[in-house]
Amino acid sequence: MVTGDPGATKPTSSAGSDDDDYTSSMSHLTIGQQIQELSKRLQNTTEELHQQVRDKHGALLQQATHAGRFDAALNTLADEVQRVRETGHRLKGQVDTQYQLVENQTQVLGRLHDVSHLLRSAGTLLALTAKLKSTKDVLRQAELHFELAQLIDDKDLKDIEFVQKERAFVISSGQKIRNLTQMQLVTGLQERNQNQVVNALKIFMNFNTLEKSLENLLATFIADMEQSLKECFAGNDISVLNKSPTQGTGSSTVKPAASRGPGKTPQLTTTQNFRAKFWKSLHWLLYDELYESCTQIKLLKAALEQINQFGYTSESSDQYIPRRFWQKVQQLLRKSFDECSQHVTQTLQEGLSKLLTSARGLEQRLNGEFKFENELFAPLEVGYVSKCAANMKACLAGVDLPGNETVDNFIRVASTELSAALIDGRLTNSIANVFIACGKELCTKLEAQIKLGADSKQVVDLPNLQQQQNTTLANVLYYYKDSVRRMLSDLQVQFEKTPGTARDNIFRSLEQADLLIGTILQQIMESIITTISIIILSMHREPGLNSERLSTTGPSMYMKELQEFVSRSWSNHIALFDDKPMTTKCGHELAKRCIELFLHNVCILRPLSRAGRQRLKQDCQHMDQGLRPLCANLAELGKPSRLLRAMSLLIVQSPQELVKQTIGEDSLVPSYIVLLLLFGHAGADLQSPHTTANWSNERLIEWLDGHTAEREKLELISGALQRYRDNARRKNIQQYDEVYPMMVDYFEQALKAIP
Template sequence: MDEIVDLHSIENDDYFKQFFDPEAKQNDIHKLLTVAQQLKKLGKALEVLDAELHKQVYTNHNDLLSQVTWVEKIEGILSTMQTHVQSLLSAVERLRGKIVEPFNRIEAHTKILTRLHEASDLLRRVGRVQHLLHSQKLHSQISNSAQSSEIIKAAKSIHELEQLMSDTDLSGLDIVADDQQAVKTHKIAIQRIATHALNQGLQTSDSDQVSTAIQVFDNLDVLSKAIETVEKSALSEIDKIGREALDVSLPMNQDISKRSGPGRAAIPAPGSSGNVRLRLWESLDRLFQDIVYNQCVQIELLERILLEHHTKEFDGFSQLFWNKVTELLAKILIERSQASSFVKQALEGEYPKFLRVFLDLRKRLKERTQSIGTYTIGRDILQPFENAYLSRSISRLLDPVHTMFSSDSTPSHDEIDSLIRTITSELSVSLIDESLSTIVARNVGKAIRLFCLKCEQGLITTGEASQVIDSSTPGQLINVTLANLLYYLASQMTRVVANLAGSLPTEGATVIATALDDTNTLTKNILTPLMLSITDAIESIILTMHDDPEFRESSSPLGREIACSLYMRELQGFILRSVTTFLAPYKNQTVVGECCNIVASRCIELFVRHACLIRPLTEYGRAKLIIDFGQMEVAVAPLCRGGHLGSLEQQQYRTLRALKSLLALSAESMVEKVVEMKGEGGVPASLILLHLFSAAPPELQSPHQSAGWSINRLSQWLDNHPSEKDRLALSSGTLQRYESTIRQRNIPSFHPLFPLMMKLASLADDYN
């Protein structure tokens, strides 16, 4: 067992730890010690603690004495403070007695004063009520209510009475009970008079009456309610008349109805449908032109008077009323059309007439000098009927096209005329509204495009459609017929649009014009294979000039006069035959002329190109070629409108005329002229350069000879390379090879044409 000698040993002893921390886990050390040992251990610990206390007292006795002294002083101070607190409490009690009693008296007097004030105010209000209600002035105002000023004053007095009675609770006062009932009675009487004046003023457009009634309602503080009542009354009137106007039924055949039985249907009486339809439109016209118009005019008058009285809350009142009217009419129209197939058929089948009723109403409302509403027609009202009408309209436009192409034969002019009459009728009926006209014009465009599609499906596209050797084949005649039908339709439609000019909207006219352009496009597509065949044949004929030996002869055979070449005669005959046989039957000569101008320009281009490629070319051959240049204008004249070449592409025609004049010059003059005219619409330098090869020596080969090409392949290359720089570069390569050959052979000089040709070739650097 450990010895207990100081506080530290007590703290570390396992036996005493159970006394320091009661919550700690109990150890079993006390079970190992006997009671005597435990008592001894405790006694030893007490001795150590007693010794430690003596030690601490001895060591800190000065501090302990000091603390005891301060405790005595604090007790003295607390005793003094208690005396002061008792004195303070006594003073507070005395002060409370002096404050509470006056406060209670003041509070009591205040309540008395408040009650006196309320009683005084109540007596004052009762007195004012008695004065206003029982004075001769109010009775005089009510009795003279026919005068606007008096009824306004009476309304103001009644409103003042209501304010006096509503601001204070007067319930339970017998003295004013009868007065309150009298005020209500007078108010009802004045409201009735004002309502009558307002209705009469609106019906007769009397601004003074309406203004008086508004002031009365305003003074009574029931203006909003009165205006709402007027609006509801107007809408109710429109609703009633609208439903009556569309509540139609066909009278049945009485004889059949008597014999009706199973399987028998009631049949309308003969002629009744037309009469009922007439009554329907008369009722609709009355509804819109009388009822709706008058109600809108009255609401406009009401809004204008309200704004004059600075009642800004009603700004736009007429527009809001118009919106409610249109919503109401839309509801009635939909309900009645769903309930009656006759009404539905009438409104859908004669939609333009129905639309005109709306438009006439809007026009009348807008044309008024004092009109302040916008009166736009919501498309949601008309949309169901418009859609049904347009569906029938496009069917009426497309069905004739399907019908005329249903058989194997091509359509006749009578069938197209019938289609034109239908189109004219649809467009004319739709002119009442720009939006409707535009939509119908789009449908007309669809009919025209369908006609074009049907024609395109009937075209002959096999080889017989593009042959130009024999006379016209049956396939070509079919294509001509279809093209002429397209032209007939386009010309008739153009006349229709011209007759409707000023009435048909610009957008609608543009839509139809765009659709008519498809007829010209299809005609061009019909002519394109034929024109390509004519162009190919022309090129084949022009290529034969290279086989003509007369271009290489030194003089005229047997002294004959120089005449045009055989190929030129053949070309002239072929073009004339092609125009008269294959192109003349087409009636759309505008499109034919455009296509012919392209062919004529191509013919001149090929002739000029191959004329410059003839090699060798003698002086006689040059003279003969000049004659051919003059005859070329004769050859292409049938392709030009009126035989005038001025309609041709200007560049090709200028090149033909300019090259003809250059052929008569020497090589030096020719080159000088070309260099001088470069970039000013003269003859291209590449053509003159190709022409100079015609008089060059054999070692100076032409570009196609140097490349191992045929003349036809060279022509194709020139078509694919329109750039003047590329064409000059092609000839430059040949000239450079010639220069290398001469230098390799040590020949002292070049051919006289070589410097001239190099001068032209050097112009390639001037082109981008």
């Protein structure tokens, strides 16, 4: 290798700059001058190369020597490679010969093996076919077919002529057995022969057609039901539906009616006849035919469990036979309901309760193992509810002032509709909502006729025309309310069997009637209470209560007037209402109010003589008798009744005995009553609380009615006691009223007892 002088090589940058200078200098020369310059430079280059060869002559010779040796080594290596290649060819020839020999022998053995396998398979086929021909047991034949299945499907055996006859026999026999088994399966299900069904299923298992056979069986059930639905929707007689399939053979067989699609209009004389046949047929279809199919499915499930096919009998499996069957049934019904003709749809909607009765009857007959989805009948509910609403509203149409006859018609229709709908909870709730809406409309019409105002409140005279009309309206409302309750009582057993809140919702809807009756009664009760309050207040003007010459026998004048007014107003105005529970409640409230007014007026009455107190004691007893028209047994009033009897004793007791009354929550008589009674035993200087505040008796009674807290009443009494003490100090009175210390002590105890 020639190596140049390092000093002879110029830097790249210098060479680049020289080239640039040379190019720039050449650009100024002519072509001839440029050729001469190039020739000169070429001559210089040649001379320089010769000089370098002369300088490196030894190195070049040494490198040439090495190249010769390398060529000799390469030639030697090539000879060795050639010898190895020749040896490899000889070995390959020897191996190929042996391999070809082995391959030929292997092919011969493989063909011998195939022939042997075919002969064995053919022999097995012939042997099993012979057994098949000699076996009469169908189940055993199915087992033999299971063993023959792979042989029959073998492609190689199909080309062997001497087994073709046996193959054809096996195939034909298998088809006959499957057809016969399918018939036996259907017959076994119809005859409830579980052993026959089990054997048929085992045969299908041996043929590996169990799933296909079950699917065909389900398809048969659905096809039969679909045909029955078409006949039913076509309005055919029930005898066509109830005809046995085995009646289709023989010369005497009646030809079935031509199959009609759901959309064809039945040729019937009247709509009524069509509907009668339609519902009779549909009930038979659901209650009898579908029940028969479900029973067979249950038997099929038991048979599958017996042969350990739990994939078809486990509810968690997608192949669960009862679920698959029931889903197909509901799909068929849903499709039939959606695609049927308009007049059939109308019939289904208007008779939905009949359809649900048949459906729920089927569910109950099957012990709840098969249940229809609620959404299946939902599309029919709208029409049925509309029909029921129209029937109920027709009873109220054109009636501005409903009476008992209107109520009777409405309740009769509503009872019929509810009774029919009670077969299904969802439908019952819908019909109940319609009934509630119609009931609200009835109450609204009655409410519009109620008279309010001064004329409808008077209780002094006999009832006027407005009050008579209000009483009539209240009695109609009560008659409606009572009729609804009797209707619900009659349907109680059916309501208990049907889940839902329909009954409670109807009961709650009666609150509107109670409210209207209460409105009519309330205005009369307010007038009665106002009049009673005026009569009782007149006791403060009763003559002789401060005189010892007063007779203590018989009632006071105000008490006589009160007894007469209570008896007259109750008999003339309240007793005319038929709603006795509400009038009884009003009577109790009125009696409590009378007792409260009487007690408040008695405890502030002063001055009183001993004879006057005895007269008031008698008045307490006469009050008990005077309230009998309002409440036959005053003991039912509870605490007010006991308080009235206690007042008859307290009014005649001395201050020393009064302050011994129990204080606190267990006390029957409130503390403020005792304190007000003590004011009646005091002198004129110890004024009553209302006198101290410059109130009239009427204002004090109103104040006591409006302030029910015990503390507020004690604070009012405290003001009177404080003023008396201040006046006594200002007047420099040496001794307080003898009742005052007892009142102060009792007051402090009462104040401490308040929680």
